[in-house]
Amino acid sequence: MTMTVAGKEVLGIARAFDFTGEILQAPPYGSGHINDTFKVEVKASYGPTHFLLQRINHQVFRQPDELMANIERVCAHAYAKLQQAGVPDAERRCLRLIPTRSGKSWLVDATGNRWRCYHFIEGATGHDVIRTPTQAQAAARSFGAFQALLADLPGGRLNETIQDFHHTPSRYARLLQALAHDRHGRAAAAVPEIAFALARGQEVSVVVDALRTGELPERVTHNDTKLNNVLLDDVTQEGVCVIDLDTVMPGSALYDFGDLVRTSTSPAAEDETDLAKIRMQFPMFEALVRGYLSSAGGFLTPREKSLLPFAGKLITFEIGLRFLTDWLEGDTYFKITRPTHNLDRARTQFKLVESIEAQLPAMQACVDRA
Ligand code: ADP
Ligand code: GN1
Ligand code: MG
DSSP, rough: OOOOOHHHHHHOOOHHHOOOOOOEEOBBBBOOOSEEEEEEEEETTTTTEOOOOOOOOTOOOOOOOHHHHHHHHHHHHHHHHHTTTTTTTTTHHSSOOOOOOTTSSEEEEETSOEEEEEOTTTTTESSSSSOOOOHHHHHHHHHHHHHHHEEESSSSSSOOTTTTTTTHHHHHHHHHHHHHHHHTOOOOGGHHHHHHHTTGGGTTTHHHHHHHHHOOOEEOOOEEEOOGEEEEETTTOEEEEOOOGGEEEEEOOOHHHHHHHHSOOOOSSSTTGGGOOOOOHHHHHHHHHHHHHHHTTTOOOOOHHHTHHHHHHHHHHHHHHHHHHEEETSSOOOOOOTHHHHHHHHHHHHHHHHHHHHHHHHHHHHHHHO
């Protein structure tokens, strides 16, 4: 967790970015677990206009300058390609950085925090909970299109902003370590969750092993494709813009599809406490497959396609491991608003894993048909 930031300080930071007009307010915004986000409202001659200001969590992202160098490259490439393709509303289809008044892509404040500012995408929303298969299809299509857009990113391999981010065996090992220390004496309160995790330790290496042997290709992937990291048009529900680019780096397409299954198939929130509400809804999965293959089907290998259902289970399990580990370690990583928040989140993830396990054969048949 990072230090909170005073409203007055945010206004001062906002003034360092290169837009004109009087700044009216800059309240906290969004429901991300990592960065601090503010919606800056500016009085411009043509009416109120908005910007999205963010303070990067540098306890999570240890090399924020390398991260911003990635984002500069990714944003510039995506925008140039959309313009070349003649997309009429290209400025709404990808994130664009607003430079500081001294021409830098990000700001370093007096205490060493990094800040960045994006154009605000109006008329579109990042949803915390899925409502319709149309939304699931649109989200998956957008993330597939995002991978396609970055398949020819020039300039060599992107920086790894978090080492081993989706290395599920390392996430599992970290849980074992947290359990061995049990520094906050919390393990006793999570006995069934711990047992659930320990019973599934043998499957965690499937994707990383296949990447190592070359059986699966490395690609530029988003790596944090939760449903609220794509903005859907408020009127048409079409995917407008993929956001939250901090973890765009080398990875597997399966990580991206897997996190879509995790966040776009259950009808309840990630931190729902009534576990009876948590389940993998098959029509949502079908919509994800349809949407994802409509934009990524052309480049995915047969092995990638066949592992799509398993990826849903793996990534849901992996994020469950991370929530449980953070709970055991005393809540140092994900933002929380109640004492058992991370344990509650781990429980929903594991309940969803169970639901996926029960439907894996049908999910596999669905992908094979597609
Ligand atoms: P975090 O890493 O903390 O999840 P995000 O980059 O996802 O932060 O941003 C937090 C929220 O801010 C998003 O869920 C989305 O609602 C909103 N958001 C981010 N970027 C934009 C943008 N350019 N235009 C409009 N809304 C945005
Ligand atoms: C974090 O930043 P946000 O809220 O979009 C996390 C993801 C987790 C997710 C769980 C950099 O995503 O990996 O899957 O929470 N991001 C980072 O909701 O750790
Ligand atoms: Mg986010």
